[in-house]
Amino acid sequence: MTDADRITSYALAYRWLAQFFLAPPDLAMLERYRQDEGQRVLDACETLPALVPVARMIRDRTAPGRDLRAEQAAFRKAFGAAFDIGGPRSAPPYASVYLSDTGRLYQAPAQEMFRILKNLHRRMPAGINEAPDHVSVQLHVAAELCARESDGQPLPVPVCDFLEHHLLSWLPAFSRRCARLRMSDTIGVLAHAAAALVTDDVAQRRARQTQGIAHGVRSNEPSGGARIDP
Amino acid sequence: MSNHTTQTITRRGVLKGATALGALGAFAPALLRPGMAQAATEGDVLTGSHWGAFRATVEDGVWTKVTPWDQDPHPSPQLEGVMDSVYSPSRIKYPMVRKAYLEGGPGAAPEDRGSEEFVRVSWDEALELVVAELRRVSESYGPTGIFAGSYGWKSSGKLHNCQALLRRALNVGLEGKFVNSSGDYSTGASQVIMPHVMGTLEVYEQQTVLPVVVESTDVLVFWAADPIKTNQIGWTVADHDTYPYMEEIRASGKRVIVIDPVRTETARFFDADWIPIRPHTDVAMMLGIAHALYYEDLHDQDFLDEYTAGFEDFLPYLTGESDGVPKSPEWAAEICEVPAGQITELARLFAGNRTMLSSGWSIQRQHHGEQSHWMLVTLASMLGQIGLPGGGFGLSYHYANGGSPSANSVVLPGISDGGAAVEGAAWLTEAGAASIPVSRIVEMLERPGEQFDFNGSSVTFPEVKMVYWTGGNPFAHHQDRNRMIKAWQSLETVVVQDFQWTATARFADIVLPATTSYERNDIEHIGDYSLKAILGMKKVVDPVFESRTDFDISAEIAERLGAGEAFTEGKDEMAWIRGFYEDAARQGPSKGVDVPDFDTFWEEGVVVFDIPDEAKQFVRYADYRDDPLLEPLGTPTGKIEIFSRNIEKMGYDDCGPHPMWMEPVERLGGEGSYPLHVNSGHPQHRLHSQLCGTKLREQYAVGGREPCVINTEDAAERGIADGDVVRVFNDRGQVLAGAIVSDDIRPGVLQLYEGGWYDPVTGGEAGALDAYGDVNCLTVGNGTSKLAQGNCGHTGLADVEKFTGDLPEVNVFDAPAEG
Secondary structure, three states: OOHHHHHHHHHHHHHHHHHHHHOOOOHHHHHHHHOHHHHHHHHHHOOOHHHHHHHHHHHHHOOOOOOHHHHHHHHHHHHHHHHHOOOOOOOOOEHHHHHOOOOOOOOHHHHHHHHHHHHHOEEOOOOOOOOOOEHHHHHHHHHHHHHHHHHOOOOOOOHHHHHHHHHOOOHHHHHHHHHOOOOHHHHHHHHHHHHHHHHHHHHHHHHHHHHOOOOOOOOOOOOOOOOOOO | OOHHHHHHHHHHHHHHHOOHHHHHHHHOOOOOEEOOOOOOOOEEEEEEEOOEEEEEEEEOOEEEEEEEOOOOOOOOOOHHHHHHHHOOOOEOOOOEEEHHHHHHOOOOOHHHOOOOOEEEOOHHHHHHHHHHHHHHHHHHHHHHOEEOOOOOOOOOOOOOOHHHHHHHHHHHHOOOOOEEEEOOOOOOOHHHHHHHHOOOOOOOOOOOOHHHHHHHOOEEEEEOOOHHHHOOOOOOEOOOOHHHHHHHHHHHOOEEEEEOOEOOHHHHHHOOEEEOOOOOOHHHHHHHHHHHHHHOOOOOHHHHHHHEEOHHHHHHHHHOOOOOOOOOHHHHHHHHOOOHHHHHHHHHHHHHOOEEEEEOOHHHOOOOOHHHHHHHHHHHHHHOOOOOOOOEEEOOOOOOOOOOOOOOOOOOOOOOOOOOOOOOOHHHOOOOOEEEEHHHHHHHHHOOOOEEEEOOEEEEOOOOOEEEEEOOOHHHHOOOHHHHHHHHOOOOEEEEEEOEOOHHHHOOOEEEEEOOHHHOOEEEEEOOOOOOEEEEEOOOOOOOOOOEOHHHHHHHHHHHOOOHHHHHOOOOHHHHHHHHHHHHHOOHHHHOOOOOOHHHHHHHOEEEOOOOHHHHHOOOOHHHHHOOOOOOOOOOOOOEEOOOHHHHHHOOOOOOOOOOOOOOOOOOOOOOOOOEEEEOOOOOOOEOOEOOOOHHHHHOOEOOEOEEEEEHHHHHHOOOOOOOEEEEEOOOOEEEEEEEEEOOEOOOEEEEOOOOOOOEOOOOOOOOOEOOOOHHHOOEEEEOOOOOOOEEOOOOEEEEEEOOOOOOOOOOOOOOOOO
């Protein structure tokens, strides 16, 4: 895989994973995973080690003979318990909760994400009213940065810095909290995958920087890793 | 095609097919859209709240700082909590429905309210459920099946008055088929008795202004009033204009006396004489003073003759001629535990000086609470100083900065309820198909169809099957929590519209997320009594998550009920605000006030009005004193009624025709089987239950729980030390709290502020241990009497012990654990 392919793969993987934190998959989506096109998607996911547990979970839960309505209800229940209300037995999917002293919403991480979105000239679509430091928004921003990197466009923040400072700064804690959920077999798997995916991406990027391997595409990643203030 | 578009298409092509993961493309939709992320504002914006006007600083779409308005003379430290509340983990993010309700419909497993999980639904689904249920209940149970008498300290603002908006939607969309409420929890007893006695509500009236008190009062008495604490807040936008005058009074060295079981903030501020009266015995002490006045011939018989009615009918009771019990200082001392000599000295002091008797409201939120202020007025009448500068009585010096001189201001209208709301006193409205005294809601659920007495009428409790609550938190402000939990189970549907997971929201079936005041535009006065300015309450940040404004929610309900146009009158948020302002501005010429046009005002954010010199000389009842024939009071006799023929005709056994001492259902030294009185006063660092979920709690929580002040002797007897977690309990309930051992409270009394969020260890279970400290688990839920049917939030005995079990976590400040 070229470096460009690798970056593109991660961009797609970020996007794919992001959707599971915004809403549980609906029945139609589960049915698609049971079809050939869905199976191909899951095959593709399994090419990235971090996504293997998620792909297997979906493959298992959409296997022939499984009651997809019941599975969808289970997804919805797990999602609702983890994200919809909050509370001590939930796992709020916002960076602010984990990175601020008070555990409150819309703290400095939300401001930073607001700035990054502004500099990317990107906004949330109408109808999705989530804080900008929601894990899904961050994963989509990661995808956007990867895509721009792949296209050789200027970046408001180096991809690696973004991944480290905005995602890896809290995803492990988020993942641990998800693992303690009562229905951790769903949300815990997803959160672990998100943390692992970003970790793998960062590790590969850092390794390439360290090893001085020439990138297949022109990269905007500053070699020193210094963060460009967005 | 722009370069940017070209690049986007190129990238999209790559994402779709260039890699093994290309197959993901169709399963990994892009979320972000081209365009600049926009915030409601950036920089500073002026807005306001119950805690005062302030500038909010917004940086990168997030509200980061609060700066008090530069014309606020004494900003409240609680403002920090206002900002914090917007980003609280307890925000309701999405419309939610209790699982059993969603699956089983109305009436499904009501016993699981408070413990069962909620399921997220779309706004469309939630509103359809609400509207369908409004229709079903209305058709099935008639016009009194729905309770919309929602009550509480809704947010400031003339438009997003959620309670008026709810009733407006039901008035225009459901032909007014709902049960309303009258009165309030603050002054339930006084606002019914005072019209009989003084011809006005009295509790929400301008006082003799404080510049006059500064100039003329010799002795200032705060009887169960703590203005230094409670004037931090206002019903509109607090002005805090009383504080400079309080500082002048302090500097003057005037005699200030605080009569209260607790050494209050006000007592400390003035370094006042503190008389630690036994709780619930204020009427006895007032009678003892009155008796001393009479027997020492210090009373003003001329005033009584000219300005009052019925003193001669009260006198036999005072002397004991009618019942064989003279209400002497010695008699009073036995009850109130203030020495007889001190009671007599107070009589002499009051009579010999210009004395202002300022009373708070707690002494009327008690069993037989009507008697307290009636007797205070009687005492003031005997002193004969009513209507004189600096003398008489005042029932609102502690509320919303009563006594601040009034500006020559134009007055804003507000959104009407579309029915029969009383202009300027919406809390007294009797709009709707039926109405109950607001604090009788639990009795209403317990006794549908039964008759009860109320202020001379016989009223029937309606059979309510659906409750819609907005702008309030009855699971904080109502008494006897565990009784309430059981009563709530008789409801088939409970809808709660709020911005955070209050205990009330947790006991709902359908939960609608509203914005805070700071996520919408509105308009309001600064200063309840001063009306010193009109403030544009500009939106600070965009609505968070899926919250919607109260106006939007109610408008859509009305629309779905087929009355959208009647509700909105074709106007949106800003059109309504402009309309209110322009209506007010039209008063300008007749008042000689220059009022800028709306656009100028909105740009400036505030218009401040002059306070004329004559307003600084206002003396309450001066007109009446000058000419009682031309300026009669609104009572049947036109005079102060010490004896009320109207009340006499009612024939109530719990409220006679003149003020009298009546034993409450429980008190220290009286009935009741527990040894300590629970003082449930207002909190220092929040407004009732508002802001309890903010970082302000860090300033006062003990062991993560609501603080419980215990007298040193009482604590020692029980082996309780400062900082211990204690269990406060009686037959009605049990709560955990953090002990503060102090001599600033008299022996035999505990202080646990009202408004602590209810946090049952076992959600939904009546009698469960409350892990945080909701004092209303312990208080009495009865009405004050047949006259007013007010609440008895300050009646209740309990005991306390050091808690030695496994400490339950406090979970209530995140969001429902049931998630």
